[in-house]
Amino acid sequence: MTSEGVSNCCGEAEEKEDDNEDMAMGCYDDDDDDDFSALTEGNPEWGSEDGVLGFNEGLSGEVKPRVLLMGLRRSGKSSIQKVVFHKMSPNETLFLESTNKICREDVSSSSFVSFQIWDFPGQIDFFDPTFDYEMIFRGTGALIFVIDSQDDYVEALSRLHLTVTRAYKVNPDIHFEVFIHKVDGLSDDHKIEKQGDIRRRASDDLADARLERIHLSFYLTSIYDHSIFEAFSKVVQKLIPQLPTLENLLNIFISNSGIEKAFLFDVVSKIYIATDSSPVDMQTYELCCDMIDVVIDISCIYGLAEEDPAVGSPYDKDSMAIIRLNNTTVVYLKEVTKFLAMVCFLREESFERKDLRVVSAGVRYRRLVKIITKQSNRLW
Numbered sequence: 001m002t003s004e005g006v007s008n009c010c011g012e013a014e015e016k017e018d019d020n021e022d023m024a025m026g027c028y029d030d031d032d033d034d035d036f037s038a039l040t041e042g043n044p045e046w047g048s049e050d051g052v053l054g055f056n057e058g059l060s061g062e063v064k065p066r067v068l069l070m071g072l073r074r075s076g077k078s079s080i081q082k083v084v085f086h087k088m089s090p091n092e093t094l095f096l097e098s099t100n101k102i103c104r105e106d107v108s109s110s111s112f113v114s115f116q117i118w119d120f121p122g123q124i125d126f127f128d129p130t131f132d133y134e135m136i137f138r139g140t141g142a143l144i145f146v147i148d149s150q151d152d153y154v155e156a157l158s159r160l161h162l163t164v165t166r167a168y169k170v171n172p173d174i175h176f177e178v179f180i181h182k183v184d185g186l187s188d189d190h191k192i193e194k195q196g197d198i199r200r201r202a203s204d205d206l207a208d209a210r211l212e213r214i215h216l217s218f219y220l221t222s223i224y225d226h227s228i229f230e231a232f233s234k235v236v237q238k239l240i241p242q243l244p245t246l247e248n249l250l251n252i253f254i255s256n257s258g259i260e261k262a263f264l265f266d267v268v269s270k271i272y273i274a275t276d277s278s279p280v281d282m283q284t285y286e287l288c289c290d291m292i293d294v295v296i297d298i299s300c301i302y303g304l305a306e307e308d309p310a311v312g313s314p315y316d317k318d319s320m321a322i323i324r325l326n327n328t329t330v331v332y333l334k335e336v337t338k339f340l341a342m343v344c345f346l347r348e349e350s351f352e353r354k355d356l357r358v359v360s361a362g363v364r365y366r367r368l369v370k371i372i373t374k375q376s377n378r379l380w
């Protein structure tokens with residue numbers, strides 16, 4: 001499961017969904033009617049043409065966006081990559097060796113999570129003629145700069161400034177993401193204080209260089225909890241041109257169906273691709289991740305064919321689960337495509353009530369799946 005989603009990147013990207021995907025599609029009717037308008041029935045403001053067009057724009061024929069991991073030595077770059085994309089346990093990162101050359105990986109777990117990740121060694125010398133930073137930044141979608149919050153960050157801030165200004169000159173469209181990392185060692189007050197200080201200093205440096213227009217986003221992260229997955233989700237979402245459309249679809253999906261929150265998850269990386277427009281809290285996100293783990297673990301133990309467990313996958317078109325929490329909330333997980341899952345939160349009363357709202361949610365769900373499946377097959 002894990003290794004399937006991440007492949008070594010020096011080769012060509014895997015671009016096609018395989019046969020299983022077609023099988024998954026087969027369970028939904030595939031007529032060519034106007035899916036989007038059917039889904040948006042009664043909610044014209046969500047069904048704008050822009051939303052539909054968004055799926056087709058900017059993806060076909062394009063190379064995968066590049067995500068760069070930069071920062072000082074030992075700031076935690078390789079650990080982040082290993083924990084998020086290789087399911088390495090955080091404690092094992094203690095034994096990681098220092099990276100001394102650029103490591104590239106191709107992350108292709110689903111059509112919506114499809115990019116290259118480049119892990120840089122700590123000391124990059126922009127003046128080294130063998131380092132073609134112009135070429136690197138030109139194809140970059142997001143630059144993640146990792147700052148070790150447990151260390152003195154003065155040098156990291158000057159490196160951040162140098163890196164961001166160089167990259168911006170080459171490619172002003174890069175999203176600059178600053179991970180204030182290793183915050184597991186800090187109290188909540190201390191975290192907020194550090195974030196404020198780092199944000200202020202970084203902005204002052206940009207203002208001094210008259211580059212206030214460069215936007216930096218800040219995240220408090222640690223590999224010892226879900227914060228690193230949540231931060232990575234937000235970074236990846238910015239690279240998905242269909243994000244506004246997906247959010248609209250999820251808003252429509254939950255409206256009038258008794259569902260309070262819906263997430264579209266990449267099952268392999270546990271990055272959430274999109275959610276409806278209500279706010280996300282960390283606890284809800286953690287619950288989703290735990291539920292995905294439970295589904296895959298149970299499926300690996302009891303779900304595979306007894307005769308030959310190597311045949312089949314622990315996650316397929318029949319994957320679904322319902323968990324009732326002790327606070328009258330129900331969490332519902334359902335497969336969408338080979339790599340995507342919908343995770344929904346709803347009240348027990350709404351779940352029990354087999355009325356029109358539930359039926360309507362079912363219809364909307366099938367429509368939603370159909371649109372997502374079609375688009376993901378078409379584009380990559």
Ligand SMILES: Nc1nc2c(ncn2[C@@H]2O[C@H](COP(=O)(O)OP(=O)(O)OP(=O)(O)O)[C@@H](O)[C@H]2O)c(=O)[nH]1
Binds near residue numbers: 074080090093098
């Ligand atoms: N406490 C804590 N330690 C972390 C965290 N992330 C990484 N580390 C530790 O930081 C150390 C350095 O991590 P690496 O991932 O090797 O750092 P790097 O930035 O890739 O280092 P270079 O390859 O030298 O550039 C390791 O001992 C990790 O276990 C975190 O979130 N919290």
